[in-house]
Amino acid sequence: MKTLLLTLATVAALASAQADTFADTDNQGGGKITILHDACEGKPTSRAYFYTKDGQTEDGCWRYDGDTIVIEWEKQGKRRYPIKYFTLRGPYRDFKSF
Numbered sequence: 001m002k003t004l005l006l007t008l009a010t011v012a013a014l015a016s017a018q019a020d021t022f023a024d025t026d027n028q029g030g031g032k033i034t035i036l037h038d039a040c041e042g043k044p045t046s047r048a049y050f051y052t053k054d055g056q057t058e059d060g061c062w063r064y065d066g067d068t069i070v071i072e073w074e075k076q077g078k079r080r081y082p083i084k085y086f087t088l089r090g091p092y093r094d095f096k097s098f
Contacts, residue, residue, distance in 0.1 A: 022046070023086040029053060033081070035062045035069060037092075045072075 024034040029052030036047040040061035048062040048071045060073040069086065072078045087093075 020047075021089040022092055023088045025081070025085045025087065027052065029056065033071070035071070035086070 020036045020038050022035050022037045024032045027033050027050055029050070031051040031053055033050045034048065036049075038047045039045070040047050043061050045061035045063045048060045049057060050060075050073075051057040058073050058075055060071045060076075062069050062071040064070075064083075065080070067083050068080045069083055070078060070080050
């Protein structure tokens with residue numbers, strides 16, 4: 001039951017964020033890291049989240065830094081990811097690059 005509720009919460013979060021998706025990439029947990037165009041509340045950054053195939057999920061805030069995306073996760077701390085691994089989505093997919 002707990003797994004079902006976690007899965008439903010993850011699906012609901014993904015559905016509500018789909019329209020705001022800026023870019024995403026696969027992660028080592030069998031899921032995705034998604035960066036959004038929406039601003040993080042009270043910060044000069046934008047929202048991000050990840051999920052794994054096991055239903056784990058976490059929110060964070062991201063920003064550009066050179067050739068990387070820096071995401072500060074709520075529990076995982078600050079992580080840096082090469083931009084080249086992200087694929088632009090939605091209305092942003094027509095851009096040549098970040």
